[in-house]
Each structure stands twice: as C-alpha cells, then as structure tokens.
Amino acid sequence: MSHQSNLIADNIEQYLHEHENKDLLRFITCGSVDDGKSTLIGRLLHDSKMIFEDQLAAITQASKTSGTTGDTVDLALLVDGLQSEREQGITIDVAYRFFSTDKRKFIIADTPGHEQYTRNMATGASTASLAIILIDARYGVQTQTRRHSFIADLLGIQHLVIAVNKMDLMGFSEQRFNEIVEEYRTFATNLQASDIRFVPMSALNGDNVVNRSEQTPWYSGETLIELLENTEISRDQNLSDLRLPVQYVNRPNLDFRGYCGTLAAGVLRPGQAVKALPSGKISKVARVVTYDGDLSEAYPGQAITVTLEDEIDISRGDWLVSAEADVPLSNAFTADIVWMHETPLTPGKLYDFKLATRDLSGQVRGIEYQIDVNTLEKHTTDALELNAIARCEVELTAAIPVDDYRTSPGTGSFIIIDRLTNVTVGAGMIRAVASREASATPTTDWAAFEHDLNALVRKHFPHWEAKDIRELF
Numbered sequence: 005m006s007h008q009s010n011l012i013a014d015n016i017e018q019y020l021h022e023h024e025n026k027d028l029l030r031f032i033t034c035g036s037v038d039d040g041k042s043t044l045i046g047r048l049l050h051d052s053k054m055i056f057e058d059q060l061a062a063i064t065q066a067s068k069t070s071g072t073t074g075d076t077v078d079l080a081l082l083v084d085g086l087q088s089e090r091e092q093g094i095t096i097d098v099a100y101r102f103f104s105t106d107k108r109k110f111i112i113a114d115t116p117g118h119e120q121y122t123r124n125m126a127t128g129a130s131t132a133s134l135a136i137i138l139i140d141a142r143y144g145v146q147t148q149t150r151r152h153s154f155i156a157d158l159l160g161i162q163h164l165v166i167a168v169n170k171m172d173l174m175g176f177s178e179q180r181f182n183e184i185v186e187e188y189r190t191f192a193t194n195l196q197a198s199d200i201r202f203v204p205m206s207a208l209n210g211d212n213v214v215n216r217s218e219q220t221p222w223y224s225g226e227t228l229i230e231l232l233e234n235t236e237i238s239r240d241q242n243l244s245d246l247r248l249p250v251q252y253v254n255r256p257n258l259d260f261r262g263y264c265g266t267l268a269a270g271v272l273r274p275g276q277a278v279k280a281l282p283s284g285k286i287s288k289v290a291r292v293v294t295y296d297g298d299l300s301e302a303y304p305g306q307a308i309t310v311t312l313e314d315e316i317d318i319s320r321g322d323w324l325v326s327a328e329a330d331v332p333l334s335n336a337f338t339a340d341i342v343w344m345h346e347t348p349l350t351p352g353k354l355y356d357f358k359l360a361t362r363d364l365s366g367q368v369r370g371i372e373y374q375i376d377v378n379t380l381e382k383h384t385t386d387a388l389e390l391n392a393i394a395r396c397e398v399e400l401t402a403a404i405p406v407d408d409y410r411t412s413p414g415t416g417s418f419i420i421i422d423r424l425t426n427v428t429v430g431a432g433m434i435r436a437v438a439s440r441e442a443s444a445t446p447t448t449d450w451a452a453f454e455h456d457l458n459a460l461v462r463k464h465f466p467h468w469e470a471k472d473i474r475e476l477f
C-alpha cells in the first residue's frame with residue numbers, strides 16, 4: 005500500500021503541522037551481508053505506508069526481472085540504489101532514509117555491512133539514538149554482530165534492538181530464538197548499553213516488523229516498529245550539565261554582545277549564573293535570544309545567542325557552563341580514536357584537532373592499545389591503519405576544558421584533521437582527563453598560534469634549528 009492519509013485531502017495544513025511536531029528518532033541498521041537489512045528497511049517503508057504509488061509500481065515491475073523473491077515484491081529493491089552505486093566503485097559513506105508513522109519521524113542511517121566500513125558505521129552511529137542489529141536466525145551471533153554491537157556501544161548508543169531475522173527459515177522456533185538471546189546476552193555483559201531488546205521476525209514476510217505475527221504466539225513483546233515508536237530517548241539527553249560551546253561572538257554594535265552556539269547539554273535560562281571556560285570568569289545570563297524571539301529556557305540541540313550581564317572576555321571555542329561546575333582543564337586526555345584515512349595515524353605527528361567549536365593543534369602521544377573489532381581483544385601497535393580503533397593518549401598545545409564523551413557527547417568528542425590536506429582523518433571519544441599533574445603543565449604560557457608557528461618553523465626551516473617550545477618547560 006502506498007502512502008495515504010485522509011488529512012492530506014481534508015486539511016493539508018493540519019497534516020503538515022502534525023507531521024512537523026512529531027518527535028524524531030535517528031537509528032542505524034547493522035547487519036552482515038545478506039542478513040536482510042535492505043529487505044527490512046524496504047519492509048519498514050512499505051508497511052508504514054511511506055512508499056509512493058510510482059515507486060511501488062517500479063519495484064513490482066523490477067521484482068519480476070531482477071528480484072530474488074519469486075512472485076512476491078522484492079522490497080530490497082527499494083533501497084538498492086546504494087548497492088548499485090557501490091558496485092560501480094563509488095564510495096558511499098552513509099545513506100540516510102526518512103520515514104514516519106503516526107507517532108514519530110525516523111531517520112535511518114544505512115551503512116554498508118562489510119568489514120572495511122568501520123569508518124562509515126561510526127559516522128552513521130555518531131548521531132543515532134538506537135541501533136538495529138540484524139542476526140540471521142540460522143547462524144546466530146556472528147563476528148560481525150559483535151563488531152557492530154561494539155562500535156554502536158563505543159559511540160554511546162544506549163538502545164540496541166537485536167532483530168533475529170529469517171525466523172521463517174527456522175520454523176519460527178521459540179527455542180532457537182531463546183538460544184540466540186542467551187548467546188547475545190552473554191556477549192553483551194561487556195557492553196555499556198542500558199537497553200537491549202530482542203525481536204523474532206521475518207523481514208521478507210513482514211512478521212513482527214510492523215504487523216504482529218501469528219507465527220510467534222509465544223512472543224508477547226513489541227513488534228519492531230512499536231519498539232522504534234516507543235523507545236524513550238528524551239532521558240538520554242544530559243539536561244543537568246550545562247555546556248554551550250561558543251561558535252561565534254556576535255557584536256553588531258556597541259550595545260550588543262551575544263555568544264552564539266548550539267547548546268550541547270543542560271538547560272539554559274535567563275538569570276542563571278554561568279562560568280566561561282577556560283578563563284573561569286563568572287557572570288549571569290541576561291537574555292537567550294533566537295531568530296524567533298527570546299526564550300525562557302533553551303534545551304540541547306537548540307541554536308541560541310546568549311547575552312550576559314557583565315562584559316567578560318569570551319572568544320570562539322570557549323564554553324559557558326554553570327557557575328558551580330567543576331570541569332577539568334587539561335592539555336592531555338585519553339580517548340578512543342577511530343582512524344578514517346588510508347595514511348596511518350602516526351604518534352608524535354602534529355595534527356589539527358577540532359573539539360566542539362575549538363580548533364587547536366596537538367598530537368597522539370601514544371597508543372595504549374588497539375582493539376581488534378572482531379575478537380574485541382586488545383593488542384599493542386605503533387600506528388593505526390584505516391578503520392582501526394584504539395585507546396590513545398592525546399596531547400594538545402593548550403589546556404582546554406575536558407568532558408567525558410559518555411556524559412556529554414557534543415563536548416566530549418573531536419575530529420582529527422591533517423594539517424596539510426585539511427582532510428578529516430580520525431574521530432575520537434574522550435574517556436578520561438590525564439592526571440591533574442599532567443594538566444598542571446603550564447602550556448598555556450604559550451598561545452596556540454605560537455605553538456603552530458613554532459611547529460611551522462621547525463618543519464619548514466629546520467636549518468634555523470628552532471627548539472620545540474613544548475620541551476622548554
């Protein structure tokens with residue numbers, strides 16, 4: 005059935021209004037090749053009636069010639085665009101697909117399933133609240149299942165839905181389902197995800213995807229779409245630790261000085277006492293200004309401009325936090341880094357780091373261990389190849405406020421940029437600030453540009469024999 009709603013004909017304004025005000029769930033689908041990912045996404049789009057007449061007619065026709073499902077419509081063809089582009093050798097990182105039900109809007113990050121695509125999965129997972137991990141009921145928990153779960157967990161996804169697919173090929177056996185649940189639960193003791201659900205389903209026939217299956221009377225849980233509609237994600241947001249990384253200081257005239265940025269965590273209200281970091285200067289919020297007028301409170305994700313009661317010196321890259329917050333300032337921390345480039349990460353090499361709105365240079369001082377994403381074993385290494393994930397020690401050229409990624413993903417993450425090519429080569433999640441002794445290193449005596457200048461001189465004019473200023477302490 006194609007997309008229909010009586011409201012479209014009767015009251016298009018109301019239809020659009022209702023549509024706009026539904027909340028949004030971003031999720032990622034992961035599975036090994038042939039687990040049924042495309043069929044599942046096609047099924048979700050089809051059964052939630054988000055396919056349009058012409059699309060349905062086109063895939064019904066195509067199913068007869070190139071489908072794999074005999075007489076039935078091959079829903080995988082709906083999402084095959086990605087596949088054909090891949091076959092032509094075009095690099096597709098992540099395809100985003102949109103659909104909605106009466107309750108929620110959804111954005112699916114669809115990432116290719118092959119092993120070399122860790123980078124893509126990390127990209128897709130970085131904005132997702134939930135991950136659907138597909139398991140072929142015939143094969144149970146596979147290496148890929150563990151890898152996908154690990155990456156989703158690393159990126160802080162708290163809701164995992166383990167979709168045990170192709171149950172039709174196992175006669176919808178409750179015992180088989182329970183075996184897989186047990187197997188996964190044993191593995192999942194290593195994960196931090198707080199909410200893990202299991203659904204027995206057949207994407208091909210539509211069992212327990214949108215419509216409840218008569219083949220699984222022993223299953224009393226929710227269907228996949230019910231899980232997607234009902235998973236509580238509002239509590240995932242950190243509303244207690246105020247974080248506003250300043251993106252831009254807006255000073256159109258002498259009477260107005262506003263600090264613009266997207267609220268990364270916490271709730272911001274006029275009258276609230278705030279502290280600027282790294283300076284530590286305290287003031288109070290005067291106004292929270294937006295394009296649509298002033299707000300009495302702002303929530304994470306909102307783009308705002310804040311004015312303060314006092315003139316304090318704040319620049320791009322600084323943070324506003326609550327006045328009593330104790331955020332460590334440091335130039336060193338440990339982080340999990342996903343390497344995203346063919347040229348390996350080299351410890352000791354100077355890169356640019358972008359943390360929230362702050363740009364500065366730094367280096368990976370050492371690699372504590374690399375994690376084998378297939379076995380989850382840790383081993384030592386000197387360099388990180390494309391798609392490698394490792395716990396690293398990072399040292400920056402100036403002390404900055406440091407957040408744990410799990411507490412505040414927006415301020416606890418960073419990207420690494422090659423200084424010559426300007427290409428993003430890695431992404432990282434901060435796990436812990438280095439010890440307070442390390443952070444006491446007076447690197448702030450030198451401004452970031454002085455570090456950059458020093459590095460530049462040493463690189464391009466080695467015959468000047470300039471010393472590394474970091475070694476002068």
Ligand SMILES: Nc1nc2c(ncn2[C@@H]2O[C@H](COP(=O)(O)OP(=O)(O)OP(=O)(O)O)[C@@H](O)[C@H]2O)c(=O)[nH]1
Nearest residue numbers: 037038039040041042043072080117170206207208
């Ligand atoms: N019997 C059965 N077959 C299924 C089911 N789901 C998918 N299939 C079949 O499994 C095969 C692979 O399905 P796809 O949806 O293309 O799998 P995929 O995971 O997207 O595969 P890639 O796109 O190659 O990563 C197709 O022949 C589907 O028709 C299911 O629930 N039951």
